[in-house]
């Protein structure tokens with residue numbers, strides 16, 4: 313897929329809670345094709361210490377409005393600068409990068425997300441819905457305040473939640489939800505993005521039940537385009553770049569100890 | 571318009587002084603979507619070794635103030651793969667493609683160089699005797715005169731096109747090594763490779779690289795690089811290619827004023843994939859503004875009195 317480098321203009325910065333925002337970014341021409349699971353390398357301006365671009369998933373894309381959305385969790389200087397962007401600010405993106413979630417062979421799919429890993433699942437869910445598939449989401453957070461933009465997910469599928477403190481949905485981690493505690497899972501394809509321990513338990517569950525499972529990794533990246541070989545992960549084919557061969561991988565392709 | 575061409579001799583003629591540094595520009599293909607890479611003076615492709623190498627475990631990279639540390643460790647599929655699979659794809663780029671050659675033993679360097687010598691459209695190699703991220707070989711060859719001499723001596727016998735030798739900054743006296751390398755028939759020297767460094771996460775008390783130490787690059791290293799280019803250009807007659815932290819045309823010109831005939835851009839490509847063409851344009855503008863007829867006039871043109 314052809315990669316682009318473009319300046320977008322922030323048309324909205326919607327704050328979801330003390331650490332999450334959703335940025336709506338406007339392009340001045342038609343958007344190129346962007347696949348669910350792909351990401352952008354975002355240039356952070358004016359950070360005293362930030363230097364490299366920051367990889368951020370495409371949270372949503374609207375071809376009619378020529379807009380994309382990024383969901384950003386502020387965990388360091390770069391993401392905090394993004395979180396502080398104002399309407400009218402410009403943001404330079406190299407995009408769309410990396411592999412994408414594949415199309416399912418089944419109509420019953422489960423999308424499991426935690427933390428900022430929920431970000432790419434919205435666009436994936438939207439694309440599935442356009443194909444006539446109603447996805448089930450399973451979204452996990454520490455507490456109810458950490459469950460962000462749930463209403464957007466409800467627009468495209470059935471939403472199930474877990475919180476560690478039980479303040480919303482099932483108490484515990486995603487793996488404690490009835491959807492994953494069953495011996496007869498009612499879905500044939502699982503997509504997951506979030507903290508690695510979470511993805512590993514999801515992958516273990518899927519493998520046990522012979523369900524195809526795709527995971528999206530968040531390795532540290534310098535270039536995002538396969539030029540530096542910094543972002544590798546161990547696979548059946550040796551070390552491959554997460555930014556070009558991933559971020560989305562079939563869980564059985566990875567050399568995960570699960 | 572100023573004459574931007576540079577002749578590094580022994581068959582290496584550049585349309586302008588701007589090349590991209592090994593390990594930061596892939597095989598060029600990665601950047602093709604962004605601009606016409608034939609505009610470049612040259613592209614130095616990834617470090618290539620005798621056989622396939624998996625490189626170091628993840629994590630291999632961490633950001634540092636105005637720079638980054640990497641510990642890639644020469645991951646590549648080996649010279650035979652390069653010859654069979656990659657060369658046919660990139661051989662018709664209308665720019666100079668140089669192969670960065672590395673090894674653990676003198677024999678390995680020699681073997682890779684001999685195979686690259688057969689490739690018609692590769693006008694030269696960059697001998698990497700300065701990689702800080704491999705256990706054996708690499709930098710070990712570039713940090714003492716006798717071992718550097720041994721590598722270049724062996725490669726010179728099997729490689730007749732342009733040999734650029736990439737020098738390590740992790741030495742006490744870089745000029746001495748450069749001088750020794752020149753004596754063995756190197757056609758040019760490039761410097762600097764990355765500076766050995768490390769980073770620790772105070773919270774977790776863990777090193778941020780799997781190898782603990784890694785190579786520092788980016789603007790943080792520029793003053794060191796500039797100083798070394800200047801020192802080396804004082805003692806060698808062969809052309810010096812300067813690199814280390816170049817982010818824009820001013821940086822590039824500073825390297826030329828310090829004594830470089832050409833420059834390479836590395837880490838900056840990650841931040842702005844278009845940086846190399848911007849630097850070419852910026853050099854052109856500088857020549858215009860300063861009434862420089864040919865960019866080669868800038869080499870060593872620092873004014874000290």
Ligand SMILES: Cc1cc2nc3c(=O)[nH]c(=O)nc-3n(C[C@H](O)[C@H](O)[C@H](O)COP(=O)(O)OP(=O)(O)OC[C@H]3O[C@@H](n4cnc5c(N)ncnc54)[C@H](O)[C@@H]3O)c2cc1C
Pocket residue numbers: 351362366367368369370382383384385386387388389390391392428431432529530531532533559
């Ligand atoms: C393919 C991909 C998609 C991503 N999508 C999103 C997204 O949609 N929304 C979002 O908020 N974040 C996303 N991330 C993570 C995001 O890139 C990092 O949070 C960001 O780079 C941190 O930058 P910073 O300057 O804020 O923090 P830094 O100051 O650089 O780091 C703060 C802390 O976060 C850790 N960290 C830094 N980079 C990463 C990383 N890539 N992965 C894991 N830990 C890291 C550091 O080690 C440090 O402990 C994604 C990462 C990848 C690789």
Ligand SMILES: Cc1cc2nc3c(=O)[nH]c(=O)nc-3n(C[C@H](O)[C@H](O)[C@H](O)COP(=O)(O)O)c2cc1C
Pocket residue numbers: 540541542591592593594616617618640642644670698701736762763764786787788789791813814815816834835836837838
């Ligand atoms: C990720 C990365 C990989 C590199 N790989 C190589 C390599 O394979 N061979 C080599 O000679 N230099 C390699 N280098 C060093 C660069 O070519 C260059 O010498 C150094 O980064 C300094 O220049 P810069 O500050 O412009 O990046 C690498 C640098 C980086 C950042």
Ligand code: FES
Pocket residue numbers: 532533534535536537538539540541542543544553554555556
């Ligand atoms: S981040 Fe450079 S190769 Fe993946």
